[in-house]
């Protein structure tokens with residue numbers, strides 16, 4: 357594969373790969389170009405360091421099936437026209453749309469995949485024949501199941517294909533899956549469905565014994581109202597560390613962060629322990645994190661997405677401590693970023709733009725476009741490592757932008773990918 361006229365570290369270069377790694381970079385390489393980069397920046401593919409794949413896919417695979425979006429039978433047929441594999445889930449159905457629809461109606465008018473539609477009341481699910489097969493049920497014949505969430509829950513994992521396609525359209529080549537409840541079944545499902553997406557899969561203690569390059573951190577998720585005793589938390593962390601597994605702890609509030617840092621200190625930190633979010637961090641917390649050598653994985657998108665709520669709900673004295681970037685980098689904390697989708701927008705370019713141009717009232721923690729990009733180019737397994745580079749011998753997981761870096765850095769939110777397969 358030969359890419360001609362692409363910008364590498366500020367210079368126009370030709371780049372050759374053997375499909376797996378970059379083999380040559382020079383101002384001119386012999387051979388027929390597979391792609392003309394037209395001066396666009398060539399970068400390492402992006403990594404979302406904090407995402408919940410199944411929940412994001414489930415949300416994407418859910419169709420609104422009632423008012424105000426869907427008003428008529430025709431609207432409903434159009435809404436359901438989503439070919440694909442795996443369950444299609446509809447929500448919010450109301451009989452004003454197309455009457456008391458049933459299995460036969462769905463078989464005749466829906467797509468050729470398992471479909472289940474929830475009535476607005478929440479009590480009724482309407483299934484097509486493929487959905488009933490998938491769930492192993494033959495009754496009721498009309499496919500209208502009342503109060504049967506226990507059966508519906510058997511429907512397994514959502515189809516990740518549309519989500520992965522969307523992530524790839526942003527230039528994402530890898531993700532860290534961080535759902536605390538991930539066990540063996542989830543781990544195997546991600547491996548099976550993710551294709552060549554570079555994964556690191558966090559999860560519960562059940563995964564600690566799994567010896568696999570994609571097995572990630574022990575994910576700890578406690579809330580203010582049910583924080584464990586310090587000694588208990590330290591013991592959980594210590595057990596993971598003894599098995600050579602680093603931990604990643606959800607820390608949104610000050611109390612969660614303080615408790616977690618105390619427990620890590622008690623257990624003794626190991627390389628690659630992570631603090632997820634660190635949404636509120638004052639100078640003392642920064643100093644403590646620095647001392648423990650933990651990696652922080654933040655979400656630059658939230659300050660833009662939730663600004664109004666923060667202004668209303670977070671005391672003004674804490675505004676300087678919210679979703680910090682510049683202070684973390686200034687303190688030398690290893691920092692990376694992820695979307696936290698489905699809770700945040702999975703588009704990393706919108707998040708980078710928000711990191712560079714923070715909303716009014718939160719500008720002090722803005723960082724440069726180069727620093728923002730680097731939050732998404734750390735290695736999959738080491739969010740605190742050096743950003744990956746476009747260089748000979750490096751993996752050919754490249755992305756090509758539709759413009760040079762000087763243009764791109766003016767507004768990262770406008771950047772588009774040029775699609776190609778390296």
Ligand SMILES: [Zn+2]
Nearest residue numbers: 406408534696
């Ligand atoms: Zn999360």
